[in-house]
Amino acid sequence: MKTESLTExxxxxxxxxxxxxxxxxxxxxxxxxxxxxxxxxxxxxxxEAGDVATAFEYARANELDVAVRGGGHNPAGHCVCDGGLVIxxxxxxxxxxxxxxxxxxxxxxxxxxxxxxxxxxxGLVTPGGVVGSTGVAGLTLGGGIGHLTAQHGLTCxxxxxxxxxxxxxxxxxxxxxxxxDLLWALRGGGGNFGVATRLEFRLYPxxxxxxxQLVFSGSRVREALRRFxxxxxxxxxxxxxxxxxxADESLAPMLxxxxxxxxxSADPDELRELRSLPGLIDDGVRSHTFMDQQRVIDSxxxxxxxxxxxxxxxxxxxxxxxxxxxxxxxxxxxxxxxxIESLHGAPKDTDGDTAVVGFRRAAFNIxxxxxWQDARLDEQYIQWARDTASAIEPWSVSGGYVNYMQxxxxxxxxxxAFGEEAFERLRALKGRYDPSNxxxxxxxxxxx
Ligand SMILES: Cc1cc2nc3c(=O)[nH]c(=O)nc-3n(C[C@H](O)[C@H](O)[C@H](O)COP(=O)(O)OP(=O)(O)OC[C@H]3O[C@@H](n4cnc5c(N)ncnc54)[C@H](O)[C@@H]3O)c2cc1C
Numbered sequence: 158m159k160t161e162s163l164t165e166x167x168x169x170x171x172x173x174x175x176x177x178x179x180x181x182x183x184x185x186x187x188x189x190x191x192x193x194x195x196x197x198x199x200x201x202x203x204x205e206a207g208d209v210a211t212a213f214e215y216a217r218a219n220e221l222d223v224a225v226r227g228g229g230h231n232p233a234g235h236c237v238c239d240g241g242l243v244i245x246x247x248x249x250x251x252x253x254x255x256x257x258x259x260x261x262x263x264x265x266x267x268x269x270x271x272x273x274x275x276x277x278x279x280g281l282v283t284p285g286g287v288v289g290s291t292g293v294a295g296l297t298l299g300g301g302i303g304h305l306t307a308q309h310g311l312t313c314x315x316x317x318x319x320x321x322x323x324x325x326x327x328x329x330x331x332x333x334x335x336x337x338d339l340l341w342a343l344r345g346g347g348g349n350f351g352v353a354t355r356l357e358f359r360l361y362p363x364x365x366x367x368x369x370q371l372v373f374s375g376s377r378v379r380e381a382l383r384r385f386x387x388x389x390x391x392x393x394x395x396x397x398x399x400x401x402x403x404a405d406e407s408l409a410p411m412l413x414x415x416x417x418x419x420x421x422s423a424d425p426d427e428l429r430e431l432r433s434l435p436g437l438i439d440d441g442v443r444s445h446t447f448m449d450q451q452r453v454i455d456s457x458x459x460x461x462x463x464x465x466x467x468x469x470x471x472x473x474x475x476x477x478x479x480x481x482x483x484x485x486x487x488x489x490x491x492x493x494x495x496x497i498e499s500l501h502g503a504p505k506d507t508d509g510d511t512a513v514v515g516f517r518r519a520a521f522n523i524x525x526x527x528x529w530q531d532a533r534l535d536e537q538y539i540q541w542a543r544d545t546a547s548a549i550e551p552w553s554v555s556g557g558y559v560n561y562m563q564x565x566x567x568x569x570x571x572x573x574a575f576g577e578e579a580f581e582r583l584r585a586l587k588g589r590y591d592p593s594n595x596x597x598x599x600x601x602x603x604x605x
Contacts, residue, residue, distance in 0.1 A: 161218045163199065169211050172204035172248050185245060186237050192462040192535070193234025197224065200243045206354040209244055209265075210326035213595070216242040223324075224598045225348055228268050228292025229458070232465045233564040235348075235598045244352055246294070254279050259360040260317070265353045267293045273451050281360035282447055284309040287399070287415075287454045294353045299560035299600070300345050300514045302522060304368065304417035304450055307397040307502030308361075311514060313344035314507050315359045321351030324595035332357075342586045344512030345575070347559055349583070349602045350590040367418040367428060368450040369441040377435035378402075378410040379482055384434050385414055386473045388427050390520070392501040395420035396427050399454075403494040404485045416442065417450055462532070463493075464539045465561045466546035467524030468553035469516040473497070477523075477552050484525070484545040492541050493528030497521050513583060515575045516555040523549050524561050559600040571600045581605070 167174045175182045176199055185200050198221060201212035216223045222241030229236045237243055246266030252275035253262045261276050261283065270289030276282055284305035286296045301312020309315060318332040319340065329351060331339035342350060373381045382400070389398050401413040414434075418425050423444070432440060441453075470477065481495055504517040516522070525545035527538040546557075556573030557566065572580045584605035587594070592604050 161215070166199070166201065166211070166215050170201060170203065170208045172202040172208050175200040175202065186243070187229070187459045188234045188236050189230040189456075189458055190232050190234050190461075190463045191459055191530075192464065193237065195234070195237045195239045197238055197243045198240050200245050202245045202248050204248050206320065206322050206328055209322040209352045209354060210328075212242060212244045213322070213324050213326055216595070217324075222598070223595050225352055225596065227266055227295040228290055230288075230291045231295055231560070232463045233562060233600075235564065238598060246292075246352070246354075249354065252276070254281065254360070256281065261358045261360055263293045263356050263358070265294050265355065269293060269296070269451065273448060276360055277364070277446075277448055279360075280362055280364045282363045283315045283358040283360055284312055286312070287451065288456055289451060290458060294356055295348065296560060297356060298343055298345070298347050298353065300516070300558065301560075302498045302500070302558075304366075304397050304399075304415070305363075305419070306498070306500065306504060307392075307394050308419055310503035310507060311345075311512070311517065313512055313514060314504070316340070316344055316356060317359050318357035319343055319353050320355040321353050321590075323351040323590050324593065329590065338582075338586060339590070341511065342513055342583055345514030345559070346583050346586075346602065348599045349587055349596055351596070363419060363447055365444055366447055366450050367425065367442065367444050368416060369443055369445070369453055370439070371414045371416070371431060371434075371437060371442055372439035373412040373414070373434060373436040374405070374438045375409055375436050378412045379478060381412055381434040381436050382478050383475060385412075385431065386478075388430050389499045389501050391427075393427050394502040396425070397502070398499050400497040401494050402481060402485060402497070404491045406491065408486045408489075408491070410482055410485055412436070415453055461528050461530055462535065462538070464527045464542045464563060465524055466542045466557070466563065467496075467522065467561060468546060468549045468557055469500075469519035469522050469555045470549065470552040471518075471554045472520050472552060473523075474552070477549065480548045481523070481545075484541075484548055487544070488537065488541045492538065493526045495545065496524045496526055509576075509579060513575055513579050515579060516558065519554050522558055524558065525549070562600050566600070568601070568603070571602070574600070
């Protein structure tokens with residue numbers, strides 16, 4: 158059926174349609190990043206793959222720009238566009254688990270809370286994101302770093318299959334046996350090739366972890382960070398670790414370490430070592446369920462303005478630590494924070510033939526995350542993030558992390574994230590699945 162008018166679109170979709178003036182329109186156009194304030198002409202809340210094809214057809218007939226919304230978390234605000242059509246997947250959140258086969262099938266709009274709740278009912282996990290409201294699809298398609306990265310690799314490494322609706326309305330499957338090159342591209346190449354209506358993941362048994370947060374403050378944060386680096390560089394596979402650096406109101410540095418240990422020891426050496434670092438002011442590390450671990454980090458949706466920029470680095474030498482601590486106070490007010498994610502362990506097991514992700518050889522991902530509320534400070538905070546990223550750059554490898562990139566990153570940064578050869582292969586696949594670049598609101602791969 159040809160859908161050209163809004164009334165026809167409303168009638169054709171199994172889901173629903175929101176347009177300016179409709180109740181819920183304003184809530185539905187919000188993104189995680191309050192810096193992004195856009196007004197689409199139509200929000201198509203799809204309920205099934207057929208709705209996605211219908212939405213593409215409507216956009217084509219009306220020459221509307223297209224944005225795709227999963228969990229709405231991408232800091233670039235790619236999930237919403239001015240005057241165009243949003244393919245909103247928030248009604249498609251079911252997650253089916255096959256406990257015998259250790260597999261989960263998530264619909265395209267599922268969040269990590271949806272996913273973890275379903276898989277934990279079977280005592281199973283996949284390595285996902287650390288905040289429950291983030292979209293499973295968006296995060297996976299860009300790589301995926303979280304509390305189980307050292308143990309099981311990047312999220313995309315556990316992606317074993319997908320169903321996609323391409324902009325011409327076709328349904329395409331990707332797996333090791335069918336369109337294997339597309340599966341390779343989906344493991345890091347982002348939402349460039351189609352709308353993923355279903356994603357299939359390998360699962361692993363896990364119910365309890367030793368995790369939580371350790372908070373350090375004051376002049377010995379420098380030493381604590383150095384010793385943290387030494388612990389993770391010994392690469393214990395049963396310990397994933399993320400670190401946040403921030404400054405309090407008096408500009409004293411603060412360090413938050415979020416470990417996740419899955420080994421058999423009740424009192425592992427590495428955690429004892431982290432606990433004994435200098436400047437500890439709060440020890441919230443304990444044995445708890447994986448669901449509790451997934452609640453350790455949270456961030457309010459749509460309340461703060463965000464601008465993120467960073468680099469993967471090959472090492473974290475003392476000079477870089479000093480530089481990061483200098484940058485924390487450079488704005489003369491708390492800037493947000495600097496996130497340091499360790500890539501030790503399982504990410505190194507997979508190679509470029511299996512997944513396009515180009516950063517797995519890096520030691521850490523370091524991101525300047527400017528976070529603020531007052532619009533009058535936009536320029537200062539954005540500049541802080543840019544300058545902080547420049548300070549990290551001398552140690553950088555593999556471009557930046559597409560999942561954290563803002564919309565103003567140049568094509569060269571996206572290319573560098575994959576490497577020249579892989580980028581050209583991605584461009585050829587883009588030419589096959591989305592030759593007109595309908596899906597361009599992303600870290601874009603131009604079709605060849
Ligand atoms: C609070 C917060 C926590 C985060 N935590 C982590 C983390 O722990 N680890 C990590 O690696 N990253 C993390 N991220 C980054 C996050 O993975 C990316 O920003 C990701 O793009 C968000 O996906 P989304 O679906 O929520 O976002 P959206 O903004 O809805 O989507 C982003 C883009 O992803 C694509 N996309 C989304 N769904 C689909 C689909 N079904 N089919 C095709 N394309 C799709 C589209 O291109 C879309 O524009 C976090 C971000 C935030 C804001």
